[in-house]
Amino acid sequence: MSKRFRKQSHTIYECKYHTIFCPKYRYRVLTDEVRKYTTEAIEKLVKQKEGLEIIELNVQPDHVHLVIWIPPKYSVASVMGYLKGKLAIRILQRYEKLRKKYWGRHLWSRGYCVSTIGIDEERIREYVKWQEKKEQEMEQLQGELFDEEED
DSSP, rough: TTTTTTTTTTTTEOOOOEEOOOOOOOOOOOOHHHHHHHHHHHHHHHSSSSTTTTEEEEEEEEEEEEEEEETSOOHHHHHHHHHHHHHHHHHHHHHHHHHEEEEEEEEOOOOOOOEESSOHHHHHHHHHHHHHHHHHEEEEEHHHHHHHHHH
């Protein structure tokens, strides 16, 4: 098994996702100290969930880019709900000035953007074709061996 894949008890996987999420109204509030704190808080929260790992993290003033490993035992939606929920609580507790803009503890916009990262489609198609060709070769070889045994 190459190092690009990870293992769980009954699963081998490569599940990487590029996610983007924004503060409500796309306000540019993730600047200076808030930006630094948000980066640190995301890193801490990710470490608390087994199997999650940050590949890239970039906090912009009005959105967050996160490239992350998520094992198959977690859904992307559950991880995003966890991160956005915990982050909102922590950021709004720490920065009172943001509580006036974001009443009701709703810091983040409702949705998020997610895109998978991994083996590209063309490589997967080539691999599937290669597997089929190898299977046919094995069947042919076994047939020839079976014919020789009968003689």
